[in-house]
Amino acid sequence: MQLKALFLIFLSGLSAAAVLPEDRADLLYHRYEGGGMTIQGPSVLVRKSVKEKVSVSANYYVDKVSAASIDVLTSASPYEEERKQKSVGVGLLSGKAIYSFGYTASDESDYSARTYSFGASQDFFGDLTTVSFGYAQGDDDVSRSGDPFFSEEAKRRHFRFGLTQVLTKTWLAALSHEAITDEGFLNNPYRSVRYETGTGYSFQAENYPNTRTSEATALRSSHYLPWRAALHAEYRRFEDSWGIESSDWGFRFVQPVGKHWEAELRYREYEQTAADFYSDLFPFQDAQNFLARDKELSTFDSTSLGVALSWEFYRNRSRFLERMAIRVSVDDYRFDYKDFRDIRVTGVPPGAEPLYSFDAQVTQVLLSAWY
């Protein structure tokens, strides 16, 4: 009995006091398919701590894109490209505080991004409360394929604040807030808007403002259920200086089955309003200073439903390898646009085309090893 109590104290010490992330290696295969796009690739993440005071991590991530989306089909030619992202991070544990530093480099043929980040978190009040803050800065270089004279830049700054609170023996809640400011070339150099010509419609290049500021606040709650299962719920609100407002909510139910299996069911709903300068069809050319017809800036809602199953197939607590598991997940997304029309449909007056919608499937296979 005493041993059990000691074990529980040890376990709780691991959870509540500041601890570095676990030592693990992950190999992920990810695939997104929907709306004419197929994006797939691997992601490898390795984390290792040194003397339980320092944790280092490295991530290599690839997106291999094969694009024939509605935007591509209506104003360009289908294309293929690849984005590679490399990240390194360091976490330092000092008393009840963790300091973290990160660097990410993302490269594709016409876009490169460098992000530097810093964060700190500290436990308070008998380790029931964790306060964290973070800052990240991104420098992006934008080019346009086939146009050697096109060269633009964008700067991004992220400010994050988080508060995690133990409420009861079985309930945790977390509040997080993030403000992001962007400055520079923020639109897509290939995308165009359409406008009425009197006899039909034509296209001109998009033009976005050079600055954008956004605020997002999220509340998350995690409940441990009496029969050993967990229910995670979250709600987030977002607004930005372009006039977009959004909210989303979702839940994730995690159910262990036996000693080696774990099932997960998740659902999410998202809705947003359009940017002030968005229109599916402008009344004439140069109708206003800023012009957008990017469906990500339109009014739409989306839902996603997913399941995941993991199997721990090795547990040996050997000195070098503690356990291994494989996890497969499938998510089904549905996007319904409220003011973005499917202009592949012809033979109707401009602006009378049916509204666009599409489904997408996201598949992940994750192989993990803890050591």
Next chain:
Amino acid sequence: MKLLSFLAIIFLLSGCAPKPWVKPYERARLADPIMSLNPHPASGSYEHHVRQAREGARGAEGGAGGGCGCN
């Protein structure tokens, strides 16, 4: 407002910080891996990336962070 700030400072200085109402030995369930907000970081950051690329909203995703690194 000034009075509230004054009282808050006195409260903190007096060492009257609330006593932990969930004792360390009562936190075993909270420590269960199924309670983790971001149990699989590689998968979590991929899912954030999938949403960020298709939604106007961004930020406060929790767990993984460090920027999207994409346009």
